[in-house]
Amino acid sequence: MSFDPVQVMKGQDPVTSSPAANGESKGSWDDSKELYENMGTTTKPKSPKPENAVTIAVSSRVLFRTEKEQKVFEQKGVEEYLRYQVEHENEPFAPGPAFAFVKALESVNTRLRELYPESEELFDIVLVTYNHATVGIRLINTINHHNLFIERFCMTGGSSPIGYLKAWHTDLYLSADEEKVQEALAEGIAAATMFMPEKLTEVSETQLRVAFDGDAVLFSDESERIFKAHGLDKFFEHEREHENTLLDHGPLKGFLEALGKLQKKFYAKGHRLDCPIRTYLVTARSAASSGIRALKTLRAWGLEMDEALFLAGAPKGPMLEKIRPHIYFDDQMFHVEGAAEMGTIAAHVPYGIAQKHQHKKSNKTAK
Numbered sequence: 047m048s049f050d051p052v053q054v055m056k057g058q059d060p061v062t063s064s065p066a067a068n069g070e071s072k073g074s075w076d077d078s079k080e081l082y083e084n085m086g087t088t089t090k091p092k093s094p095k096p097e098n099a100v101t102i103a104v105s106s107r108v109l110f111r112t113e114k115e116q117k118v119f120e121q122k123g124v125e126e127y128l129r130y131q132v133e134h135e136n137e138p139f140a141p142g143p144a145f146a147f148v149k150a151l152e153s154v155n156t157r158l159r160e161l162y163p164e165s166e167e168l169f170d171i172v173l174v175t176y177n178h179a180t181v182g183i184r185l186i187n188t189i190n191h192h193n194l195f196i197e198r199f200c201m202t203g204g205s206s207p208i209g210y211l212k213a214w215h216t217d218l219y220l221s222a223d224e225e226k227v228q229e230a231l232a233e234g235i236a237a238a239t240m241f242m243p244e245k246l247t248e249v250s251e252t253q254l255r256v257a258f259d260g261d262a263v264l265f266s267d268e269s270e271r272i273f274k275a276h277g278l279d280k281f282f283e284h285e286r287e288h289e290n291t292l293l294d295h296g297p298l299k300g301f302l303e304a305l306g307k308l309q310k311k312f313y314a315k316g317h318r319l320d321c322p323i324r325t326y327l328v329t330a331r332s333a334a335s336s337g338i339r340a341l342k343t344l345r346a347w348g349l350e351m352d353e354a355l356f357l358a359g360a361p362k363g364p365m366l367e368k369i370r371p372h373i374y375f376d377d378q379m380f381h382v383e384g385a386a387e388m389g390t391i392a393a394h395v396p397y398g399i400a401q402k403h404q405h406k407k408s409n410k411t412a413k
């Protein structure tokens with residue numbers, strides 16, 4: 047998949063171009079508005095209640111590409127930025143790093159609605175943005191242009207979205223802002239930072255694939271601490287000794303649980319082998335020694351992983367390139383960047399001991 051933001055900005059995206067989106071005619075906004083309003087009453091499915099749904103909050107900067115606008119904001123200030131957004135409100139943003147993930151969530155929802163027409167156990171997507179409400183028009187235009195079903199908007203006008211995330215019962219928060227992600231994690235909300243990769247591998251449109259690192263992502267960083275303090279041999283020894291002691295939970299455990307809950311709904315209707323949600327554990331642990339503790343912990347939690355890859359320290363990039371996940375979570379920037387270089391959509395979970403010993407390939411997110 048390759049996106050040319052310039053083409054899309056000109057409204058000439060060959061795949062998704064539509065008259066309502068090219069920004070040339072005065073009527074395009076009216077068309078979009080009419081379409082959006084009609085969708086609310088006719089073709090658009092009802093949104094589930096937040097307490098029943100698996101709520102995914104995404105920021106506009108990871109759902110769409112907004113680098114150009116970001117530059118205007120940084121170089122010319124907020125007034126110039128708002129003027130720019132209003133002037134360009136009929137030009138849709140191009141897809142960003144979380145776009146394919148959100149599309150896949152929607153296709154899972156379509157399948158769930160077919161199997162369980164009355165159920166509210168679905169993914170629900172909330173667009174969270176620090177933007178002022180005036181930018182909302184461009185965001186709604188963009189959502190309509192790309193045929194996304196996002197009804198919930200949270201436009202905070204510059205203030206922190208963390209309180210809203212709790213109110214929405216958020217199961218996962220994806221943002222470009224590492225500080226906000228850390229704030230969310232500190233509140234016990236699963237969260238990760240996303241970046242725009244150089245290249246994007248094509249991903250499945252019918253099966254949602256989510257890949258997780260183990261330590262300091264699904265599990266706590268207790269074993270990672272042993273490794274950092276005493277090295278690999280001590281780590282293996284420690285893990286063997288504690289093979290039957292469960293690992294404590296990490297920041298993304300709840301999200302895996304939520305995925306598992308939806309997977310079971312497909313299994314119950316005979317769709318285990320062709321389940322539209324597939325999960326992967328991609329860990330640097332090695333199978334024979336330290337892997338068993340990870341698997342025993344997952345089993346004790348009642349969580350199934352469709353595939354588990356124990357790489358024993360080998361690079362994760364090539365494996366992830368084969369899996370082609372819609373998102374891969376890791377606590378170490380080194381792995382996130384290694385995966386992203388090979389085209390994987392990787393997200394950083396800034397949690398645990400690894401944040402103190404960042405081993406980075408670049409200083410893009412240095413702090």
Ligand SMILES: [Mg+2]
Nearest residue numbers: 259261262377
């Ligand atoms: Mg880790």
